Amino acid sequence: MSARSLMKASAVIGFTTVMLIAVPTSYAASAADCAARADRAERDATSTAGGAARGAGAGLLFGAIVGDSSKSAGRGALLGGVVGGARQSSQRNDIYRRVYDDCMRGY
Secondary structure, rough: OOOOHHHHHHHHHHHHHHHHHHHOOOOOOOOHHHHHHHHHHHHOOOOHHHHHHHHHHHHHHHHHHHOOOOOHHHHHHHHHHHHHHHHHHHHHHHHHHHHHHHHOOOO
């Protein structure tokens, strides 16, 4: 074997070794792994009660400004609480589905 072919072989072996070390290993996630990841992401999101509280606060302010009475403020708070809770619940479901689907795709 000549010195030139020995250098080429060493370069190929070195390059292959570096590439094998540098490339991160990936594995196929199971449905249970993805469900656990999606559940953690959903729990990290704001709670439905938090969304209802923010909606009630916004509805209270809106009702007080527009209606000029405590009755209007109460109605605004009630409606805002219901809408805010429903919206946050929907967002939590979307987070779960998005994270689960991304995990199953391998992202």
